[in-house]
Amino acid sequence: MSEEERLVSGEQYIDDQAIDAALRPKKLDDFIGQERVREQLSLVLHSALRRGRTPDHVLLSGGPGLGKTTLAMIIAAELGRPLRITSGPAIERAGDLAAVLSTLSEGEVLFLDEIHRMARPAEEMLYLAMEDFRVDVVVGKGPGATAIPLDIAPFTLVGATTRAGMLPGPLRDRFGFVAHMDFYDPAELEIIVRRSAGLLGVRIDDRAAAEVAFRSRGTPRIANRLLRRVRDFAEVRADGYVTLDLARSALDLYEVDESGLDRLDLAVLRALLTKFGGGPVGLSTLAVSVGEEPETVEVVAEPFLVRQGLLARTPRGRIATPAAWTHLGLAPPQVPGPAGGTLFDVTPDTD
Ligand SMILES: Nc1ncnc2c1ncn2[C@@H]1O[C@H](COP(=O)(O)OP(=O)(O)OP(=O)(O)O)[C@@H](O)[C@H]1O
Numbered sequence: 001m002s003e004e005e006r007l008v009s010g011e012q013y014i015d016d017q018a019i020d021a022a023l024r025p026k027k028l029d030d031f032i033g034q035e036r037v038r039e040q041l042s043l044v045l046h047s048a049l050r051r052g053r054t055p056d057h058v059l060l061s062g063g064p065g066l067g068k069t070t071l072a073m074i075i076a077a078e079l080g081r082p083l084r085i086t087s088g089p090a091i092e093r094a095g096d097l098a099a100v101l102s103t104l105s106e107g108e109v110l111f112l113d114e115i116h117r118m119a120r121p122a123e124e125m126l127y128l129a130m131e132d133f134r135v136d137v138v139v140g141k142g143p144g145a146t147a148i149p150l151d152i153a154p155f156t157l158v159g160a161t162t163r164a165g166m167l168p169g170p171l172r173d174r175f176g177f178v179a180h181m182d183f184y185d186p187a188e189l190e191i192i193v194r195r196s197a198g199l200l201g202v203r204i205d206d207r208a209a210a211e212v213a214f215r216s217r218g219t220p221r222i223a224n225r226l227l228r229r230v231r232d233f234a235e236v237r238a239d240g241y242v243t244l245d246l247a248r249s250a251l252d253l254y255e256v257d258e259s260g261l262d263r264l265d266l267a268v269l270r271a272l273l274t275k276f277g278g279g280p281v282g283l284s285t286l287a288v289s290v291g292e293e294p295e296t297v298e299v300v301a302e303p304f305l306v307r308q309g310l311l312a313r314t315p316r317g318r319i320a321t322p323a324a325w326t327h328l329g330l331a332p333p334q335v336p337g338p339a340g341g342t343l344f345d346v347t348p349d350t351d
Contacts, residue, residue, distance in 0.1 A: 019200070019224070019228070022199060023196050023200075024069075024070045024073060025070060027074060027077065028041065028042055028045075028074050028078055032184075032188050032192050032195070032220075033184045033185070033189075033191075033192075034067065034179075034182070034184075037071075037179040037180075037181060040177065041071070044056060044176070045078050049079065054107050054154045055075075055156050055176075055177075056156070056177050057157040057159070057176055058156065058159070058177045058179065059159045059160075059161070059164075059167075059175035059177070059179070060072070060158065060159070060160045060161075060179050060181060061161050061163075061180050062180060062181030062182065063162055063181075063183070063303050063304075064162055064221070064300060065221025065222060066181040066183070066184070066220065066221075067181060068160040069085075069111070071181075072085075072109065072111040072160065075109055075156070079107065079156070081107045081156075082108050082109070083108070083109045083110075084100065084104065087114045087117070088112065088116060089114060091112075091118045091122045092119050092122075093122065094119070094125045094138070096122065097125050097126060097129075097135075098125065101129050101135055101152050102135065102152055105153055107154065110158065111158045112158070112159045112160070115161050115167065116164075116167050123168065126157075127170060127171065129152060130174045133152050133155070134151055135149075136148070137149075157175075159175065163299065182218075183219065184218050184219065184220060185218070186214045187213075189214075190210050192220050192223050193212050194206075196224050196227055197231075197242075200227070200231070203240060203241045204230070204231075204242035204247075205244065207243075208230070208242045208243055208246065208247035211244055212226050212227055212251070215256050215258070215259070215260040217260045217261075217265075218304065218307065226251065226254070229250055229251075230247045230251065232250070233246060233253065234250070237249075259308060259327070260304075261305075261327075264290070264292065265304060265305055268286065268297055268301045268305065268311075269311065269324055269327070269328060270328060272319075272324070273324060273328060273330055274330070276289075277333055278319060278320040278333070279317055279319035280316040280319045281317045283297065283317070283318065286318055302318075305324075309321055310323055
């Protein structure tokens with residue numbers, strides 16, 4: 001629970017991460033949504049269990065907060081094996097990876113978050129480890145360097161990435177099962193909101209739960225976060241029971257609009273429309289105009305805007321769709337394009 005939550009609720013201190021952990025489903029059957037992924041994964045795990053073998057390596061791709069870490073934990077739990085967690089940015093050298101791999105126990109599940117951000121030499125070490133359960137430890141430098149092969153215990157790698165396109169082909173090919181996690185639909189998120197409300201002891205009516213779900217950008221982590229915000233609001237401004245009106249007022253206060261667009265989404269959209277006439281504009285230029293890193297705009301804001309039909313990625317840059325102008329209540333500029341072209345065929349994408 002954050003400082004702000006502590007002030008208003010007076011509950012025992014638990015940080016946001018602890019709440020996240022408490023809300024995570026622990027079994028595949030409790031994991032809501034992602035029907036196809038769940039079914040496919042269940043087959044991979046249960047057939048491996050039946051054969052008494054370690055399952056194939058699993059790659060989970062999808063945006064932030066869609067449940068990749070949760071699924072990795074569930075995989076370890078379903079297999080009854082320990083889970084080791086590390087991340088791409090923590091592996092700066094091949095030696096960092098060797099240290100992790102050489103201490104894995106038989107059948108252990110290794111969760112490698114943000115796998116696309118791992119250092120290149122480590123990536124090459126991982127190829128061999130995934131395929132042959134072996135690493136080559138290089139001793140010495142220059143012409144006298146020698147590679148000493150070291151066997152490691154069979155393990156299952158669960159890699160997670162928000163940018164599957166950035167993974168080199170040889171790495172992607174070594175995963176026996178690749179799951180793409182998509183945004184959740186509002187009905188699934190509503191179940192998640194009600195489940196979390198039950199676990200957190202939040203009293204919420206069905207229409208309010210549906211409203212929170214609808215405004216959660218298709219993302220369970222956001223659904224859980226918004227639930228806590230409306231809970232705060234209901235506790236401070238009313239008797240703690242979350243009604244539809246209270247939920248709406250709270251979400252408006254936290255600048256989540258009626259379609260679930262948050263401050264960053266709206267800033268990106270507004271910049272695209274008002275500073276670049278609807279595009280096309282390159283990702284970096286767009287990101288600078290809202291004071292964010294290109295990766296944040298690309299990974300956090302854009303997928304939802306694309307999904308909502310408000311923004312399109314084209315080879316020449318990002319463009320706003322007609323729905324984007326309507327969404328912000330703006331009129332598209334009425335300048336005719338050259339020789340039958342559209343108005344927005346102007347700026348080449350230099351990113
Ligand atoms: N299918 C689901 N059912 C119920 N709750 C879920 C589900 N998926 C995710 N959650 C909840 O959403 C929160 C975020 O999930 P998680 O940390 O697994 O996402 P992630 O994809 O690993 O995010 P990131 O890429 O940012 O690390 C968790 O606390 C979990 O409670």
